[in-house]
Amino acid sequence: MKEKLFIALLSMLLVACGGGSDGEGNGNAGNNGEGNSSVSTLVFSTAHSPAVISDLTSTCIASGATVTLSGTIQYERVPFSSSLGLGLNYNNIQALPARGVIVEALTDTGCVADSTTTSSTGFYALAVEQNTNIKIRVKAKLSNSGTANWDFEVRDNTRSNGLYVVDGALVNVGMTNSIRNLTATSGWGGSSYTGIRASAPFAILDSVYEAVMKVVAVDTDVNMDDADIFWSENNSTARGDKTLGEITTSHYFNDELYILGQVNSDTDEFDTHVIIHEWGHYFEDNLSRSDSIGGLHSLGDLLDMRVALAEGFGNAFAGMVMDDPVYRDSFGVAQRRDFQINVEANSTTNPGWFSESSVQSILYDIYDANSDGTDAVNLGFAAIYESMTSANYIHQNSMTSIFSLIHELKSRNSGTTTEIDTLIASQTANNLLGIDPIMDQYGTGETHAGYNTGSLQDSLPVYSVIRNDGISVEVCSHKTAKEQNGLGVRQFLRLQASSTGDYAITATYSSGSISAGQSDPDFAVYLNGVLRKRARTSTAGEERLELHLTTDEYILEVYDYRNTDSMSSTGGSACFDIRLTAN
Template sequence: MTEFLSTALLHRISRCLFVLGIVGFTALLFGCGGGSSSGTNIAPNSASASSLFSPSSTQASSSNTDSSAAVSSSAELSSASSISSIASSASSGLIVISGQITYDFIPHDESDNGLDYAATTTMPVRGLVVELLDANNNILSSSITTTNGDYSFTVTRDLPVRVRVKAQLVSPQINNQASWNFKVTDNTSNNDLYAMNGSLLVAAPSTAVRNLHAASGWTGNAYTQPRIAAPFAILDAIYTGLERLLSADNSVQLPSLELRWSPNNITADGELDLGEIGTSFYRDDLNAIYLLGGQDEDTDEYDRHVILHEWGHYIEAKLSRSDNIGGDHQGDDKLDMRVAMSEGFANAFSAMLLDDPVYRDASGEAQASGFQITVNRINNAVRGWYSEASIQSVLYNFYTSDNNKTARNFSDIFTIIRRENYRSSDAFVSVYLFAEQLRLAMPAVSVGFNSLLTGQNIAITDRFGSGESNSGGAVANLPVYKNLPVNNTSVNVCSSNENGSYNKLGVSQFLLLNIVSSGRYELKATASPQGASVSDPDLYLYQQGQLIAQAESATADDETINRFLSVGTYILEVVEASALDSDVSASVDQCFNVRALPN
């Protein structure tokens, strides 16, 4: 399964497990490396395409066949608007270099969810940066490929030039319109930007048409050739998602993002720069998505739902808010509601962007197996506010409730998660918060949404889940938020690993603290006498989803936070440390008496 690693998770990095800032366009060029090799001729009257495809030089086919495809000059996502151009005073001394850039796309076999190499198709490389270079790799001109993968440059006749396409999806530079900058880099090679080079050839009529193709590298039984198509397949999935996002908001400003993929990225946990990434995931502190690439194990470059799932986490983090604490998860788990909401949203989001409710992930020997998730399933084995299967079902089925799956309901969902009252809520981000904001902003569509909630055993209530009756099998899980009075009255809560450790339902208990007078306060948790012989409570204090204080000392049986608190609403999370630890096999069920007092 894919995973989300959030900033909120970092304070627990010792117990378990979002590229750099926005980089200038010129700076990106240095990541492309050299590229002086001209490659080997593939066939008579055909030019090869040597590649800057890191970490090693690879080859892609390039032909000089005629092309009658017109190059669009419209300034939109599909444009080929020039970033810079070369000028000449003598029109007779110029020649147009043009062509199409394509890649191998490998779909899934619906019978086993593996990759179907026999059904490989040629797809256009859309919206990526394409450059014309001279013999010294100086950039003469730069543009963006069209929706057909076409490009066109005007250059001085008889000048030796090559074409380079970067694994970089950028927006046309148009004022007051949407912007984006996404690139695929190799985390096992200093985060170098992937790119594919054509051969260095004299600009002449015989070499005017230059088509570049990125091959998959699959030769029948294995990847025995460089996997040039992979970065382009990854960005084409993002391009598809981007088109849908722009249908909801054509002025959205998207922060830059790296998608870090390598054939060395495997399921072992360890050093990211060695490819030991464990799983595909998004890291907000790194502003990067890491994607698996290890053949015969788990490769994700053609798993479009997986890619867009992680992109959904990026959208949450950069345009909305996520309180996801990360960790392992699957559809039949009873999860911490913060995890259930984020993972259910990301699954539904990827399905919406692709208009495909069957989420597939290929893996195994020869990528011939895998799993699928039916995102729109109603009769889920586990249903409730703590189930990612329930959340994805509610969101996706709300999206498709409009006839013919028009953009309206997608736009509704995108609008809700960007509302200020959603992003700055005093409650954690959960299905309750989403439902409350939907009812307030769009009451006309809330009736159908409420029906979907009750179908998943989720109460129609406020952002705090007040009055929820679905406990997930343990009365200690209700109320969802316990009220913590500011006096000497204690509130008893219990932390349990009954449903699993760390991010599962019952591990964390949440207490709602309303401060009406600014000052210093003491928040204290003490083990109940009937609990384990030795306990280790941990406390985490949040305001509007931000961790503002924590107490994780090794002191047995009690824990305290002392700090100044201004007027406002806070959430205190109480956990038993051993319930966070996946290495603890014993049953944990520890209760605490929690108090809040002026100090």
């Protein structure tokens, strides 16, 4: 006789003492066999902190007959208001399936009797030995090993990088199949968070799930590196100690994503586009290539072309994954405000090859099936994916930019080059702001400089060429656009040595709005995007580097350090004669 038992399992907080999985041991949690509901008693140290447990698990195998435990795992998502600008709508919290997450059946000794992954509807089924005490554990973990591989976990960077899990009650499974449905709750109490924000890690994971599935749909044997996603209710925009939640902003770096969670300031766990944008950087880092130097950026900025591509791609990618071009980021008191970016919008401020707005507009138009304005391209994600993950793109001599990506796309989709050129041309406003037809990965023939530099050399050509032929090349570093990662701070040269051997590269001040004594030239040498050597002494007006070169083409990046030091009182326009000489 089946009896429906409804157990409200509330948060079980234990003072961490290194003990075992005693989280359910509060008295009466469980099935008393008589159709009566039972409620776990709670032990809280605070109403807002989850239990931190040093947990010991092992694997065990059923020795007798088994029964099936099945059910649905859900999490509560707070959606955005249907009105732009009004942030999250806590009056419309939805229970959604937790897709692709790991579910385990644990015995009372912490032994894993069986484990599985939830389906796209959040369904799971496990086989466990009859008449054993079992609890269901749901891990904030997406994992797949097989034809396609991935492993993403959500952890708490303020509590020993612990893995977030949800445990059900320890209940005897009896002799027949049964159902256990679990829902990770939002913690919202009507006007503020009054409970633990249990659904947050699963909301983050579900956004990542969308991105992973987008990739798997076009690459069924993709192999993704493991990555950790760190979230905590303590994660704020303070810049300091990450173990205290001082993470600066939601960001990606080196196989780790950090996501904001500080209420009434900035939370990102329900901001799907924000999370997928950051995962997009993981995608570039692991499956493609990005030479971006990061830094502060905003729509309308004239950026280093590498940054423009990375940030524009991230925004466009989020739109592609969700098939929704409107990026929304909630913030403020009770998360009731948001700002938006519509990547389908073709009108951009300061368009050009240095604009993330132009990049996102171009890439999204290449992706989507909506032919609007000058957009007659609808290649879908597969074409973009194949271009970005191609050996040609990953190992390109040049730096990653809209030039190299579009060049690769056009070479692989020759039937749409005219339409792509039309799309590119739509991102031109005047003789300074725009993009010329892309002929190659180096932006050869580009005529839009971004801004006037008077008589000084501007950011064109996109790449100069330097050889050991006795001829110096002048390039100038400007912070006219913006400090550190603005267009013109760094200039690029294609460095071509005539033979393998030892060489010297020198940069000598030649002119500028600042004096030689105020300038500090530095440079870096890359081969296929990999940094080979860097010269960054503090010698005013000159820099020198000796290195061994082959006949491969390197990229030399030259800049004035004082245009990157984030100080408004230093730097300016400084020009340098660059020479390559054999030693």
